[in-house]
Amino acid sequence: MGKIFSKENKEVFVKPLSLDNPVLVQVLGICSALAVTSQLKPAIVMGLAVTVITGFSNVIISVIRKTIPTRIRIIVQLVVVAALVTVVSQVLKAFAYDVSVQLSVYVGLIITNCILMGRLEAFAMINKPLPSLIDGISNGLGYAAILVMVGFFREFFGRGTVLGIQVIPQSVYDAGYVNNGLMTMPAMALILVGCIIWIHRAYFYKED
Amino acid sequence: MTEEKKSGLNTNSNPYIIIYSSILVIVVAFLLAFVSRSLKPVQDINVALDKKKQILASLNIRGLDDAASAEKYSQVVVADMIIDEHGDTLASGSKGGEKDAFVLNSASYKAGKLALFVCNVDGQTKYVVPVYGMGLWGAIWGYIAIDSDKSTVYGAYFNHDSETAGLGAEIKDSKAWQDQFIGKKIFSAGSDDVALKVLKKSDVKDPVTQCDGVTGATLTCNGVSAMLEEGLSKYKVFLLR
Numbered sequence: 001m002g003k004i005f006s007k008e009n010k011e012v013f014v015k016p017l018s019l020d021n022p023v024l025v026q027v028l029g030i031c032s033a034l035a036v037t038s039q040l041k042p043a044i045v046m047g048l049a050v051t052v053i054t055g056f057s058n059v060i061i062s063v064i065r066k067t068i069p070t071r072i073r074i075i076v077q078l079v080v081v082a083a084l085v086t087v088v089s090q091v092l093k094a095f096a097y098d099v100s101v102q103l104s105v106y107v108g109l110i111i112t113n114c115i116l117m118g119r120l121e122a123f124a125m126i127n128k129p130l131p132s133l134i135d136g137i138s139n140g141l142g143y144a145a146i147l148v149m150v151g152f153f154r155e156f157f158g159r160g161t162v163l164g165i166q167v168i169p170q171s172v173y174d175a176g177y178v179n180n181g182l183m184t185m186p187a188m189a190l191i192l193v194g195c196i197i198w199i200h201r202a203y204f205y206k207e208d
Numbered sequence: 209m210t211e212e213k214k215s216g217l218n219t220n221s222n223p224y225i226i227i228y229s230s231i232l233v234i235v236v237a238f239l240l241a242f243v244s245r246s247l248k249p250v251q252d253i254n255v256a257l258d259k260k261k262q263i264l265a266s267l268n269i270r271g272l273d274d275a276a277s278a279e280k281y282s283q284v285v286v287a288d289m290i291i292d293e294h295g296d297t298l299a300s301g302s303k304g305g306e307k308d309a310f311v312l313n314s315a316s317y318k319a320g321k322l323a324l325f326v327c328n329v330d331g332q333t334k335y336v337v338p339v340y341g342m343g344l345w346g347a348i349w350g351y352i353a354i355d356s357d358k359s360t361v362y363g364a365y366f367n368h369d370s371e372t373a374g375l376g377a378e379i380k381d382s383k384a385w386q387d388q389f390i391g392k393k394i395f396s397a398g399s400d401d402v403a404l405k406v407l408k409k410s411d412v413k414d415p416v417t418q419c420d421g422v423t424g425a426t427l428t429c430n431g432v433s434a435m436l437e438e439g440l441s442k443y444k445v446f447l448l449r
Contacts (some may be wrong), residue, residue, distance in 0.1 A: 038373060069225045074234060081234045087243050094247040097254035105370075184373065 013134045016142040023146040024200045028114040030083025032106050033147055034189040039073065040163050042102045043151030049092070049107060051137055053084045054116055058136030060084075061124040068125075076113070077120045085110045115139055150192045158183030256306065266336055266351035266365035267329055268390070270383070271303025286333075287326040295445035301326070314340035314349070322440070322442055327353070334362050338441055344427040346370040348379065348435060358447045361404065364389035366432065376428030385422060393417050394440055400448055401439045405433040 022028045029050070036046045060080050061068075068076050089107040092100035100107065110116070119139050124132040155161055157180045160168035168177070182188050218224060257274055260281040264272070272280055281304065288305025290298040290312065298321060299308040309323030317323070317340055325336035333356040340349045345367035353362040364386050366379040378385055389404075393416050396403035403417035406429040412418045421429035440447070 067219065067228070069219045069228055071220060072225055072229060075229070079232055079236055082239060086240055090243050090247050090251070093254065094250040097251075097258060101258070186373070 009131055009134050013132050013138045016135070016139040017145065018142070018200075019204060021142045021146065021200070022118070022139050023143055024197050026115075026118065028118050030190075030193065032109060032113055033143070033150065033193060034186045036103055036106050037109065037147055037151040037154055037189050038158065038184050038186075039102070039155045040151040041160075042099055043147040044144070045092070045096065045099045046106065047140070047147045049088050050110055050113060050115065051140025052144050053081065053088060053110055054119055054136035054143075054186060055133055056084050056136070057081050057122040058119055058132040059114060059129050061120050061128060062129040062132035065125050073125065074117075074121075077117060081116050081120070082111050084160050091177040115143055120170045146193065146196065149196060153192055154183045154189060158188075170182055221438060228325045257312075259310070262365050262367060263336055263351050265386075266353040266363050267327060267334060268353075268363040269329075281406070284327050284329060285325055286328050289324040289326060291322050291324050291443075291446055292320050293322065293442050293445060295449055314347070316443075317439075322446075324443075324446070329362075332356060337439070339435050339439030341431050341438065343368050343371045343379075343431040344376055344425075345372070347432055348428070350379075350432070350435065352436075352440070353390075354447070359394050360448075361389045361392045361394065363387075368428070371428050372425070375422065376425040378425060379428060379432060382422070388419050392419060394447065400444065402437045404436050404440065406430075406436075407433070409423075 016022060018024075020026065023030065023033055032046065032050075037043045057077070057080050064076075067069065088110070089100065092103070092107060109140075119136060123135045127135070152162065156167065157165075158177050160166060180188075205206055219228075220423035257278060260278050261272070263285065264270070264277060264281060267284065269280060269284070283304070285305050286303060287301035289301040290309050292298055295353070301308040305325065309325060312321060312323045317338070323338050327334045327336055335354045335356075335358065336351050337354065338349065338351050340347070342348065348366065348368040348371065349365035350364060352364050354360065355362045366386060368377060368380055371377045371379065390405055394402060394404045396414060396417050402415070404419075405417070406419045406421045407424065409420045412420060
């Protein structure tokens with residue numbers, strides 16, 4: 001296992017963080033990115049939950065990939081993902097109850113998050129467990145990064161807080177500043193994701 | 209699937225697929241059952257604590273952390289009684305009540321077992337009653353704290369399952385909205401019908417019993433009104449006695 005930091009693995013890890021980001025470039029997982037990012041804390045928890053689930057499901061599918069009958073492979077993937085999601089949701093309910101209330105149905109909906117099925121089909125089914133683990137974690141982190149960015153801006157402008165702590169001082173409100181209520185709506189998340197995609201493309205795809 | 213040949217089995221034969229999927233499902237089922245069973249006690253504690261926080265919120269005691277909430281609840285709640293619609297006591301509850309009214313839910317409420325939390329805030333007796341109803345998308349519920357005169361609202365807390373964020377969800381998120389219930393009368397003068405309700409601002413004729421609704425959440429607010437009327441009517445005998 002001396003190859004953990006081999007060139008290929010490093011590439012597998014780095015690519016989804018930016019150049020092949022699941023949200024920005026593969027445009028997967030947009031739905032939940034809009035729904036859970038009205039505040040930073042649920043965005044972080046959601047990002048971590050997806051990272052854990054992509055990591056584990058990629059490893060599990062990769063380990064059993066040779067035994068999976070081709071005809072029912074999607075079902076097998078779905079069962080593995082659904083089981084992991086249920087476990088994560090139960091763990092959240094036990095140890096982060098307020099966050100699980102905030103995330104409500106979206107934890108369950110990780111099952112339908114396209115990043116998971118996308119990575120399982122595209123990567124874990126044809127690669128060894130270790131690269132699959134790296135691919136899963138890094139795709140999860142790439143997703144989490146976008147969620148955190150969007151969550152930060154939405155909470156900052158929508159509520160004047162970051163992680164629930166007031167950062168815009170009262171004196172600014174006294175001077176006539178008003179929180180932007182639109183920021184707390186999912187529509188604004190779509191616009192923010194659009195802006196991030198725009199900046200990302202403008203920076204990385206200049207030659208196009 | 210280039211690696212298929214390595215395992216001697218034909219992974220595409222029907223018996224293989226059936227056996228494979230059966231084993232997979234059984235393994236997953238056991239795993240989930242195990243996780244669910246082992247985490248249940250911790251989850252139950254969280255749910256109970258959340259309920260305590262909601263009851264405290266209706267008494268205008270908010271923002272306490274977990275341990276402080278549990279302690280405050282045991283100090284504040286004198287008895288969690290169960291009464292029926294005739295005002296008769298079915299269970300007298302206990303100090304720091306967690307056994308009687310505390311474990312009731314909306315089903316027992318429909319069956320006529322009404323929860324009544326008798327509380328003592330700074331030496332004054334307050335009653336907290338739960339109400340359950342339907343919002344626009346799903347269930348809504350709340351706790352109404354009533355002064356010892358049994359007609360003035362001391363505080364209110366509302367919560368919801370799945371109302372629209374930023375609109376209907378404001379019944380839970382907006383403390384300012386919940387605070388406007390403070391000091392409202394449940395019954396209008398000379399009448400014993402529940403008058404406490406939520407209306408569009410321009411329709412508020414009687415500010416003693418009527419509250420301003422949430423803009424853009426008319427249907428949720430109608431649900432709150434219906435919930436208040438239906439719920440508090442059940443307590444009418446007790447409240448008017």
